[in-house]
Amino acid sequence: MSITPIAVTDPPLRNAVGLHAPFALRTIIELVTEDKVSGVSEIPGNVDINAALEDAREVIVGADPFQLNGLKLALDDRFAGSEPDQRGDNPWDERRLVHVFSAIEVACLDIAGKITGRPVVDLLGGMVRERVPFAAYLFYKFEGAGGELGFKTDPHAAAWAAARQAEALDPESIVAQARAMCEEFGFVPLKLKAGVLEPQIEVDTMFALREAFGPHVPLRIDPNGVWSVETSIEYGRKMKDILEYYEDPTRGQEAMARVRKALGIPMATNMCTTSFDDIPRSIRLGSEDIILSDHHFWGGLRASVELGRICQTFGRRLSMHSNSHVGISLMAMVHMAAAIPNIAYALDTHYPWQCEEVIAGGRVEFEEGTIRVPREPGLGVELDREALAKLHDNFLKCGITHRDDVGEMKKVHPDWEFKPIRW
Amino acid sequence: MSITPIAVTDPPLRNAVGLHAPFALRTIIELVTEDKVSGVSEIPGNVDINAALEDAREVIVGADPFQLNGLKLALDDRFAGSEPDQRGDNPWDERRLVHVFSAIEVACLDIAGKITGRPVVDLLGGMVRERVPFAAYLFYKFEGAGGELGFKTDPHAAAWAAARQAEALDPESIVAQARAMCEEFGFVPLKLKAGVLEPQIEVDTMFALREAFGPHVPLRIDPNGVWSVETSIEYGRKMKDILEYYEDPTRGQEAMARVRKALGIPMATNMCTTSFDDIPRSIRLGSEDIILSDHHFWGGLRASVELGRICQTFGRRLSMHSNSHVGISLMAMVHMAAAIPNIAYALDTHYPWQCEEVIAGGRVEFEEGTIRVPREPGLGVELDREALAKLHDNFLKCGITHRDDVGEMKKVHPDWEFKPIRW
Numbered sequence: 001m002s003i004t005p006i007a008v009t010d011p012p013l014r015n016a017v018g019l020h021a022p023f024a025l026r027t028i029i030e031l032v033t034e035d036k037v038s039g040v041s042e043i044p045g046n047v048d049i050n051a052a053l054e055d056a057r058e059v060i061v062g063a064d065p066f067q068l069n070g071l072k073l074a075l076d077d078r079f080a081g082s083e084p085d086q087r088g089d090n091p092w093d094e095r096r097l098v099h100v101f102s103a104i105e106v107a108c109l110d111i112a113g114k115i116t117g118r119p120v121v122d123l124l125g126g127m128v129r130e131r132v133p134f135a136a137y138l139f140y141k142f143e144g145a146g147g148e149l150g151f152k153t154d155p156h157a158a159a160w161a162a163a164r165q166a167e168a169l170d171p172e173s174i175v176a177q178a179r180a181m182c183e184e185f186g187f188v189p190l191k192l193k194a195g196v197l198e199p200q201i202e203v204d205t206m207f208a209l210r211e212a213f214g215p216h217v218p219l220r221i222d223p224n225g226v227w228s229v230e231t232s233i234e235y236g237r238k239m240k241d242i243l244e245y246y247e248d249p250t251r252g253q254e255a256m257a258r259v260r261k262a263l264g265i266p267m268a269t270n271m272c273t274t275s276f277d278d279i280p281r282s283i284r285l286g287s288e289d290i291i292l293s294d295h296h297f298w299g300g301l302r303a304s305v306e307l308g309r310i311c312q313t314f315g316r317r318l319s320m321h322s323n324s325h326v327g328i329s330l331m332a333m334v335h336m337a338a339a340i341p342n343i344a345y346a347l348d349t350h351y352p353w354q355c356e357e358v359i360a361g362g363r364v365e366f367e368e369g370t371i372r373v374p375r376e377p378g379l380g381v382e383l384d385r386e387a388l389a390k391l392h393d394n395f396l397k398c399g400i401t402h403r404d405d406v407g408e409m410k411k412v413h414p415d416w417e418f419k420p421i422r423w
Numbered sequence: 424m425s426i427t428p429i430a431v432t433d434p435p436l437r438n439a440v441g442l443h444a445p446f447a448l449r450t451i452i453e454l455v456t457e458d459k460v461s462g463v464s465e466i467p468g469n470v471d472i473n474a475a476l477e478d479a480r481e482v483i484v485g486a487d488p489f490q491l492n493g494l495k496l497a498l499d500d501r502f503a504g505s506e507p508d509q510r511g512d513n514p515w516d517e518r519r520l521v522h523v524f525s526a527i528e529v530a531c532l533d534i535a536g537k538i539t540g541r542p543v544v545d546l547l548g549g550m551v552r553e554r555v556p557f558a559a560y561l562f563y564k565f566e567g568a569g570g571e572l573g574f575k576t577d578p579h580a581a582a583w584a585a586a587r588q589a590e591a592l593d594p595e596s597i598v599a600q601a602r603a604m605c606e607e608f609g610f611v612p613l614k615l616k617a618g619v620l621e622p623q624i625e626v627d628t629m630f631a632l633r634e635a636f637g638p639h640v641p642l643r644i645d646p647n648g649v650w651s652v653e654t655s656i657e658y659g660r661k662m663k664d665i666l667e668y669y670e671d672p673t674r675g676q677e678a679m680a681r682v683r684k685a686l687g688i689p690m691a692t693n694m695c696t697t698s699f700d701d702i703p704r705s706i707r708l709g710s711e712d713i714i715l716s717d718h719h720f721w722g723g724l725r726a727s728v729e730l731g732r733i734c735q736t737f738g739r740r741l742s743m744h745s746n747s748h749v750g751i752s753l754m755a756m757v758h759m760a761a762a763i764p765n766i767a768y769a770l771d772t773h774y775p776w777q778c779e780e781v782i783a784g785g786r787v788e789f790e791e792g793t794i795r796v797p798r799e800p801g802l803g804v805e806l807d808r809e810a811l812a813k814l815h816d817n818f819l820k821c822g823i824t825h826r827d828d829v830g831e832m833k834k835v836h837p838d839w840e841f842k843p844i845r846w
Binding site for chain 1: 487489490491492493494495496538539540541545546547548549550551699700702703706725726728729732733735736737738762763764
C-alpha cells in the first residue's frame, strides 16, 4: 500500500469561502497484491487524511480486495470513536472515514477488474451508456494560472490556456471563459460557481450566458449555501426560467426545502444532503430534487450505486459533484456514471482547471464534452511514475498541508472572513 | 437459455389462503455462454412466468452476462405495458417482470462468478459472515407428505420424515413438528405460519412453543395478513413479550402501521412492503421494522443488497422470506445474506418440507441450522441433469399449472373461500 500526496497547479479560482491556493492537494493510493496486480485511486488530499490512510494500513495490508464489505466493517471498527466524523461547513467534505474507504474501495475494484479482466463498470452491474457527459464548470477568478513549481507550459490550446489565466470577475469575462472552455472540451451545460460577487452580478452573469449560448444550453448556478432563504428566493425567481437546476443556494436541508417549495424549480445539492444519514430528513423535508454524489464522500462507487437506487426509489435524480482532481478520480467517476441508470445530468468536473496528470498517456481527452467508458480491465488507467514523483515533489515543496480557501483569500484581502450566510 | 419447469413434492401445508398442492412448481433457468460456461437459477414457477421467460429470450440470448444494468433496462422495455405488474393479494408474489429479471440476474452472476473464479458473494462486495442461519418454518397441516409421482422414499431421518407426514392442527402437534425439525436441521428460531386456525389457538401454539423451547429460542408468528387491525392488536398484546417479531398480522401498510404503533414491538413484512415503489409510503407511515426480502420478488441479488442499504439508511432491518424451493434458490439466498451487513435475523426457508433436489450432490446439509457460504466460483452448485429431468417429468405429469391454494383447499372443504381479512 503506497500513499503518495501530490500537489497540482490550481488557478486562483474564487468561491463562497475564499480563494483556491496555487496548488490543490490530492492523494494517490496504490495497492499491490502478492501477485503484483496493482490498483490505484485518488482522493482529496490533506495531511489528516494521509495520516488516516496510514492508520488504515494495518486493516488493509493482507486483506482480500474482493472483501469490500468486510473491509468497510473493519475500517468502521478501526476508526470508531476516533473523531467526530463531521462534514463541516465548507463546500468540500472534511470527514475522513468516507475518504479512506473510498480510496480503498476504488483501488480494490481496480484490482478486481484487472484480476477478472473486466472494466470496473462491469463490477457495478455493467454499462447503461457508452459515453459520460460532463458540464463546463465556470469560476470567477483573479488573474493567474496557479503555482509553477513543477509545471512550465499549459498543455491546452491557446484560447483555453489564455482564458484559464485571465481574470474573470464580471459577466462578460465569464462568457469568454465559457466560450473558451467549451471550444476546448466540447461541454454543453454550463455551471457557474457563485456565492462570490453580489447576487445581482451573478444573476446578470447567468443571463449573459443565456444570451450568449441560447436556450438550448442548460445553465446551473451554485452559490454554495451563502445566500439566505430570502435572497435565494428573490434571485431564484429572476432565474427560474433559465435554470436546468438551482444548486445549494442556501445552507441546510430546512432552508433548502423552503426555497424549493417557494420556487418549484429543480434543486440540487452536494452540501445539505451528503451522507446516507442525511437521507431520511431530506425525504421528510423535501430539501432537493437532485443529489450530486461524490464517490469520495459517499463511501465509494458501490455506495454511489446504492445512492442511485435510493434516489430512484424516492423520485430524486442523481448527478456528480467534483473538486480539483486528476485522471484517476475522473475515470472512477466515468465508470460509476456509466453504471447508474438514473444519472440524469452532465457531471461536474474541475478537470479543465488542472494541467498535470499522473496517469500514463497524459491528460484525458474529452470528445464533445464526454468521456468514453473504458473497456480495459479495471479503471483503465496506469500510473505514470515519473509524473507522480514530480507531483509528489510539488507537494513537498509547496508547503500546503490543508485546503484553506479563507487563508488564501486573506493574502489578497486581509480582512476577509468566512460567512456561512453572506447575502 | 434453457427453461425447465419442475414440480417438487409438497406436503398439505395450510396457510391463510388455503392449502399447498401435492406439488410445488419451480422453474430452473440455465444460461450457457459461447464458451460453455453455465449459470443457473431457480424461481417460483407457473405457466405465465414460463411464458414470460420465453418472451425474454430475444433480449437474453447473445447478451453479455456482465451487463446486468443494460439487461434490466432491455427487459423493462420488452415488458413495458404488457400487463399490470401487480403483486396480488396472495402471500406469494404474482408479478412477472421481477421474477424474470431475478432469474436472469442470478444465472448471470453464477456465470460471472465462474468466469472470474469468484463465489457470487464476492461479486456482491464480499462476505460479512461465513455461515448463514435459518429458522424452523412450522406449518399447520393435514396428514400427508405430498405427491408421489417421482419420489419414493423420504431422504430425511425417521423422526422428521414422520413429523413431515403427520397431521398438525393443534399446539401439541406443532411442538412435536418443531422438535423434529430442529433435531434434523439444528434451527434455533421458530416461525409459525398462522392465519389458519382461530387466533386463540394460534396464540396458544406460540405459548406452547415457548413453554417447550424456553425463553432463549426466538419466536415469530405470521398470520399472512388475515387478521383485522383489532384482532392483530388484541392477540399481539398477548404475545408481545414472547415474540422476536410479529410478521404481517394484518393487510396493507396503513393497517400494519396502526398495529405497530399500538404494540411497540418489532414488526416484519413480506406482504405490505414488497417493492421499491412501496418504500416511500412505508417510510412515511412506519409500517414495519423488518423487511423480509426475497430476491425473486425484489429483482435479484444486487437489488436486495441495495434494499439492505435502504433499510440501513432508514433504521429498518432486513431478513429473507421464502416459498417452497430447492437448492439453487437456497444457495442464492446464502450468497446474498452473506454479503449484507444488516441481515439481523435467521432467514426463512421451506427447504425442510421438500425432499427432492436438482443440484449435484443432492440435498444441501444444514449444520446447526446454518449453511456455510460456498467459496467455489459462482453459486457453488451444479445441475444434476438426471434429477432435473425427473422433476420436469413430475411437472408434466402432475397437471398443475399455477399455484392455487384456494382450489386445493376446496378439494377438502368445498365451501372454502379466500378472505383477505378472516378474523
